[in-house]
Amino acid sequence: MNADEIIKEGKRVLEVEIEALTRLHDALGDDFVAIFDEIIKKRGKLVITGMGKPGHIAKKLAATFSSLGTPSFCLHPAEAMHGDLGMIGPEDTVIAISYSGESDEIVKILSNIKLIGATLVAITGNADSTLAKAADLVQVLPKFDEACNLGLAPTSSTTAVLAYGDALAVAASKEYGFNDADFGRFHPAGSLGKRLILRVDDLMAAGSRMASVSSHGLLMEAIKEISKKRLGAVCVVGKDGGLEGIITDGDIRRAVADHKDIYAVTVNEIMTSSPKRTHLGALAIDALVQMKDQNINCLPVERDGELAGMVTWQDIVGAGIVA
Incomplete structure (x- = not known):
């Protein structure tokens, strides 16, 4: 034929x-x-x-x-x-x-x-x-x-x-x-199931893995923390444990380009105040979509007003979830 x-x-x-x-x-x-x-x-x-x-x-x-x-x-x-x-x-x-x-x-x-x-x-x-x-x-x-x-x-x-x-x-x-939650329970290994059941809690860096510094610390402390934890950002935490800001590696590069004295400048002079964030229990796919829409690479994760961890787009995509 x-x-x-x-x-x-x-x-x-x-x-x-x-x-x-x-x-x-x-x-x-x-x-x-x-x-x-x-x-x-x-x-x-x-x-x-x-x-x-x-x-x-x-x-x-x-x-x-x-x-x-x-x-x-x-x-x-x-x-x-x-x-x-x-x-x-x-x-x-x-x-x-x-x-x-x-x-x-x-x-x-x-x-x-x-x-x-x-x-x-x-x-x-x-x-x-x-x-x-x-x-x-x-x-x-x-x-x-x-x-x-x-x-x-x-x-x-x-x-x-x-x-x-x-x-x-x-x-x-x-x-x-x-419903979709039932579907997710029956499909834990597939990409569809992961989108429906994986939450930021499952993927975020928390405890000793989380990058954080005091709001009264020096920028040099933030640089050391970012280098050590390799998350690309560090959360700035107040005395009450609440999130006050975030410093990314991009912020640090800009500070160096502006000839800031990284040994003298404080984190609250460099940080982004009131950063975008998510909450414990949020679906990982929702956090990924938020990062994509807001053109950011990571999100602090809060629980009852306190910092609980940080999740990055690499964590989510690495788990097999794609927005």
């Missing part, structure tokens, strides 16, 4: 799958609501199974449900026949995916699922199939063509089931009141 023919074929596949999704969209009704109600009862786990290509969809959907607040796992039907049925309990809900409803590996475990006492939900394209007849709840998919040029390989059908499962998972998470 030449370039035009390749693009034409690609568009044809997308058009067929879009048509399948449109038909699915229009077909959603009482069956979707009934399956949704079953899922949110949350008596036990949600088990999703399928063979072949639907099995891959089952894995993805189990992961999506779990990440959005519905405990779920994927069960391989062939492994189920060799002991993995023990993973299912009577309080669980099993979603079995088979467009034909006659997949041999699925059919062979249906009676055992019923014996265990789990609720069986079928997602199929065949209302008269063995799977549909055995299930407690059934979603019959509308008729549509597979996008495969042979009309054989699961393409439109797996896309439709994937979208259907996503719709259930998202709707369930909304019903639970699942």
Whole structure:
């Protein structure tokens, strides 16, 4: 095929799958609501199974449900026949995916699922199939063509089931009141999760690592503190422990350029009074956005009016958070 023919074929596949999704969209009704109600009862786990290509969809959907607040796992039907049925309990809900409803590996475990006492939900394209007849709840998919040029390989059908499962998972998470904090707890290693859970408390320099000097000290003391702590700035602290100002390495360079006597000038002559700041408990991403917007490199962190630490943009970006 030449370039035009390749693009034409690609568009044809997308058009067929879009048509399948449109038909699915229009077909959603009482069956979707009934399956949704079953899922949110949350008596036990949600088990999703399928063979072949639907099995891959089952894995993805189990992961999506779990990440959005519905405990779920994927069960391989062939492994189920060799002991993995023990993973299912009577309080669980099993979603079995088979467009034909006659997949041999699925059919062979249906009676055992019923014996265990789990609720069986079928997602199929065949209302008269063995799977549909055995299930407690059934979603019959509308008729549509597979996008495969042979009309054989699961393409439109797996896309439709994937979208259907996503719709259930998202709707369930909304019903639970699942929020960004919940999402962050389930995604601690990803960049999205870090943006939602990492706070300045987790990243700031505090205690002996924090750079600070007395408001009555000399500039030379501030220079030594900046050099020692390597934060690029030093906080100026009053007698009451409150933040009175900040001196950056840029302030020091300007003082030297202006021929200031760094051994005689005091910090309060050089410092920026009432500097920008954040507070303990603030999200790291919010602190990074603040620094970016205000064109600064660090932020003092306060707790109840007292200096608690200092966080730099390097600390936040180094933790994998990008504004």
